[in-house]
Amino acid sequence: MKNALPLLTPAAILVLAFLAAPAASPAAAEDADTPTFSRDIAPIFQRSCQRCHRPETAAPMSLITYEQIRPWARSIQRRVESRQMPPWHIDRTIGVYEPDPSLSDEEIALVTAWVDGGAPRGNPADLPPSIEWPDGDAWEYGEPDLVVEMQEDMVVPAEGPDLFVNFIADTGLTEDRYIRWIEVKPSKAGRPTVHHTMVYAIQDDAEYVGEDFFERDDDPNRRDADGNPVGSLLIEYAVGNTGDIYAENTGKLLMAGAKIRFSGHYHSLGEEIRDRQRVGFGFYPKGVVPKHRIVSTRLFAGLPSNRGWRNNELSIPPGADNVRHDGYRVLDRPIQLISFQAHMHYRGKGMELEAIHPDGRRELLTRIQNYDFNWQIAYPYKHPPVFPAGTVLHVTSYHDNSENNPYNPDPTAWVGWGNRTVDDMAIGWTNFVFLSDKDYEEHATAGAATGAGAGD
Numbered sequence: 001m002k003n004a005l006p007l008l009t010p011a012a013i014l015v016l017a018f019l020a021a022p023a024a025s026p027a028a029a030e031d032a033d034t035p036t037f038s039r040d041i042a043p044i045f046q047r048s049c050q051r052c053h054r055p056e057t058a059a060p061m062s063l064i065t066y067e068q069i070r071p072w073a074r075s076i077q078r079r080v081e082s083r084q085m086p087p088w089h090i091d092r093t094i095g096v097y098e099p100d101p102s103l104s105d106e107e108i109a110l111v112t113a114w115v116d117g118g119a120p121r122g123n124p125a126d127l128p129p130s131i132e133w134p135d136g137d138a139w140e141y142g143e144p145d146l147v148v149e150m151q152e153d154m155v156v157p158a159e160g161p162d163l164f165v166n167f168i169a170d171t172g173l174t175e176d177r178y179i180r181w182i183e184v185k186p187s188k189a190g191r192p193t194v195h196h197t198m199v200y201a202i203q204d205d206a207e208y209v210g211e212d213f214f215e216r217d218d219d220p221n222r223r224d225a226d227g228n229p230v231g232s233l234l235i236e237y238a239v240g241n242t243g244d245i246y247a248e249n250t251g252k253l254l255m256a257g258a259k260i261r262f263s264g265h266y267h268s269l270g271e272e273i274r275d276r277q278r279v280g281f282g283f284y285p286k287g288v289v290p291k292h293r294i295v296s297t298r299l300f301a302g303l304p305s306n307r308g309w310r311n312n313e314l315s316i317p318p319g320a321d322n323v324r325h326d327g328y329r330v331l332d333r334p335i336q337l338i339s340f341q342a343h344m345h346y347r348g349k350g351m352e353l354e355a356i357h358p359d360g361r362r363e364l365l366t367r368i369q370n371y372d373f374n375w376q377i378a379y380p381y382k383h384p385p386v387f388p389a390g391t392v393l394h395v396t397s398y399h400d401n402s403e404n405n406p407y408n409p410d411p412t413a414w415v416g417w418g419n420r421t422v423d424d425m426a427i428g429w430t431n432f433v434f435l436s437d438k439d440y441e442e443h444a445t446a447g448a449a450t451g452a453g454a455g456d
């Protein structure tokens with residue numbers, strides 16, 4: 001031992017000195033170092049948990065007051081350390097997103113230290129002002145210009161398998177309007193039973209969407225199980241994701257005569273529950289056409305080219321893990337990409353979105369490495385990247401059909417493309433706006449994200 005000390009580097013000696021310090025006066029050191037709810041933890045919960053964990057949502061408990069949170073401390077620690085909560089399934093080192101509720105390593109360490117330290121309340125005077133979450137029935141962005149409601153109740157039986165249902169409602173719109181914001185409201189009683197709802201506009205927006213460029217979601221040949229046209233996606237509602245407000249001068253089009261399709265996924269909760277959903281729209285003033293129109297479209301993995309989604313070659317052999325499929329979409333004009341969201345079923349494991357620039361440079365935009373079918377999460381880019389015509393959007397999906405996948409209903413099945421949850425899918429939903437060549441040049445010269453755009 002005598003000779004050991006001189007072998008240590010100065011840095012190691014500092015570390016030893018630091019480690020030794022608390023031992024000198026353990027009680028005092030612990031008091032000062034243990035994070036407190038009021039000072040350290042409440043701000044984290046406000047930012048990353050309360051959007052979902054508040055009254056009248058599908059989350060199991062409210063995480064607002066110390067009294068509500070304290071009994072869950074151990075469970076919170078487990079869920080936070082394993083990064084199950086908040087749900088956020090991407091590689092955090094790739095891309096920058098906003099909003100981004102995920103916790104940094106430092107924040108996770110704070111939660112751990114707080115729980116291990118006995119989850120103390122601390123000084124209530126340290127609490128940040130509480131957030132005024134809107135009442136569950138209030139519209140978050142103001143009074144809507146139009147509310148469209150399901151025309152009958154969805155009756156969710158007390159018990160049974162998950163239900164996937166469609167309701168079509170008329171908008172009654174007699175002229176085209178541009179949407180500034182949109183919000184979906186299941187009824188108060190129904191909210192806990194709604195897993196998610198896709199809301200589509202059934203309308204003839206070929207010219208707007210660009211018929212030749214993107215596979216039409218309302219391709220007249222494409223029908224849902226009831227024979228209704230599928231429509232263009234407006235929003236996907238899920239716990240924590242109830243509405244969208246678009247950037248200045250940016251919107252989605254809702255056309256005269258449009259119908260709304262509510263495509264809901266419900267689960268039973270032990271008692272019969274009725275739900276009737278509404279969607280509220282805030283419009284731009286009559287006659288105003290925002291400069292940028294948002295288009296939602298799907299990139300398919302397992303498709304050799306832009307067209308022919310019905311021939312999707314998704315093929316997932318029994319027992320296989322990391323089954324990879326690729327899809328490519330060539331941009332015929334410049335776009336600005338707003339968000340990315342994966343859609344797969346029980347065997348879904350991961351998905352990546354890459355841009356292959358016209359000069360051949362490849363840029364990984366988002367890596368969903370921990371896909372979980374239970375969550376529908378759109379990842380919005382903080383600095384929406386722009387791409388010129390000729391860029392290829394490349395989407396790669398990974399499925400796990402092995403018995404190690406806890407959600408796998410049957411590892412002996414050969415799985416292909418299909419609507420049933422026991423079939424699978426590999427869709428990358430993208431929200432983007434088309435840009436004129438001039439706007440693209442402006443963005444590009446302003447340095448807005450042609451290069452490491454999504455990532456800086």
Ligand code: HEC
Binds near residue numbers: 044053058076086
């Ligand atoms: C996007 C919505 C959402 C966000 C954000 C979110 N949660 Fe959750 N949380 C849920 C839902 C829904 C469940 C129930 C389903 C489940 O257990 O996965 C849940 C479950 C939990 C559970 C388990 C409860 C039980 O019954 O055992 C804990 C603990 C938890 N969340 C803590 C947190 C904490 C802490 C945060 C923030 C750091 C957070 N959650 C953020 C939606 C959310």
